[in-house]
Amino acid sequence: MLLYNSLSHEKEEFIPHVPGKVSMYTCGPTVYHYAHIGNLRTYMMEDVLDKYLRYLGYDVTRVMNITDVGHLTGDSDEGEDKMLQGAKRERKTVLEIAKFYTDAFFEDCKKLNIRIPERVEPATGCIDDFIRVISSLLEKGYAYEAGGNIYFDTSKLDKYYVFHGFREEDLAVGVRDGVEEDGNKRSQADFVLWFTKSKFDSQELKWESPWGVGYPGWHIECSCISMKHLGEYLDIHCGGIDNAFPHHTNEIAQSEAYLGHPWCKYWMHVLHLNTKSGKMSKSKGEFLTVSLLESKGYDPLEYRFFCLGSHYRKSLVFTWENLENAAIAYRKLKARIDKLQPAPGEEYDEAGAAPHKAAFRAALDNDLNTSLAVTAVYDVLKAPLNATTKLALLRDFDTVLGLNLVAENGKEEPQNAADSVGGTLTREEIEAAIAARLEAKKNKNYAEADRIRASLAEQGITLTDTPSGTTYTVL
Ligand code: AMP
Ligand code: ZN
Secondary structure: OEEEEOOOOEEEEOOOOOOOEEEEEEOOOEOOOOOOHHHHHHHHHHHHHHHHHHHOOOEEEEEEEEEOOOOEOOOOOOOOEHHHHHHHHHOOOHHHHHHHHHHHHHHHHHHOOOOOOOEEEEHHHOHHHHHHHHHHHHHOOOEEEEOOEEEEOHHHOOOOOOOOOOOHHHHHHHHHOOOOOOOOOOOOOOEEEEEOOOOOOOOOOOEOOOOOOEEEOHHHHHHHHHHHHHOOOEEEEEEEHHHHHHHHHHHHHHHHHHHOOOOEEEEEEEOOEEEOOEEOOOOOOOOOOHHHHHHOOOOHHHHHHHHHOOOOOOOEEOOHHHHHHHHHHHHHHHHHHHOOOOOOOOOOOHHHHHHHHHHHHHHHHEOOOHHHHHHHHHHHHHOOOOHHHHHHHHHHHHHHHOOOOOHHHOOOOOOOHHHOOEOOEOHHHHHHHHHHHHHHHHOOOHHHHHHHHHHHHHOOEEEEEEOOEEEEEEO
């Protein structure tokens, strides 16, 4: 498969570190508000990559963080903590906000057929890992303490601006343009690893550290959570294009300084979904969420169909008219598929199916050309194949496209991977067990709480208690 790598600015043959296995990291949401449909475009295109790698037979392990601390309104350490902003806006605690919007995010993912990664880890659950890596960076001379905070020293690197698609001076201007310059930084490109002297005294979540009570910077969380679960060599790191700088640039700087060797091979960045007036926003104009689409009568999968119609490396303009056109096309497509009725005794035509499978693969092998993959769906419908073969092909393609193409045929329901995350348990069942354990703990029935934990562990589900609630990972 050819995959565009933001590091080399070229499409490269995808070759993972370990043959047959892929480690993939996704920057997760900052859970201070609902995700807008732009954020979800990024998660959807990453989902297609994840599913296509599985389709090709790779054993994929995917990890995603939940940013519930440390992400400031300005990506270069300026402004206010977004979580605190959310808490103030809704007069709730940061933990309440984190729990509410984490759940809302997964609900949206479910509606959009976005598979939940194997491991989802909130930043607040990994404070010890951050402290360990920051301590090592200090020991190795890559970090310094100033004004009570710990900073990464970018001057220690031969090459800091790794994504050379950006002009170095533009990036530096971005940093200089920050509303408040941080006088503690030796160079304005340096970034915070750990805050102790917060400029906002009201910061709710703080932890003990060797440098005083404080909280982590945003960038360190993704490096640490990735290394914790996926080891020293990462195959693919994904995110929206705005993450390339400074977030991913800083992740590379600190991970490679810590490890002493190259860290991640392929960087996949999804271009933005914009409105006609420009950048999509959660505060100005219409706040475009999945619920808003639903309230206007759209099926979230019509939005997925809209996104798959264009390449992830092109920015996409959202208008209601564009969505309406995609929705009409999707409904027509589904209606055509619904009409397919296999005749009794009809057999799957393997030879007839082969060129269609090849066309579908060729599309996605070429840097995930989803719009051509959708064309392959139409070509199946037009082809002189029997209904059994057409339906089998459509089910096969849909394991990657996630459009529920054959769902209403009354046959096999395409599986929403988000429903079945571990062994035989569904996400709802795991969440119910977590709630029952919490109730048992509240009633001081620790034996029952332990029994629930052990019973989940037997099914490969590990629970982690964090300040913002219990999370789980699936083996
Ligand atoms: P956040 O919750 O702000 O940390 O962002 C979640 C993800 O959405 C990140 O990967 C961002 O790069 C991505 N993102 C932010 N804005 C957009 C947009 N307008 N279109 C597509 N992706 C976006
Ligand atoms: Zn990240």
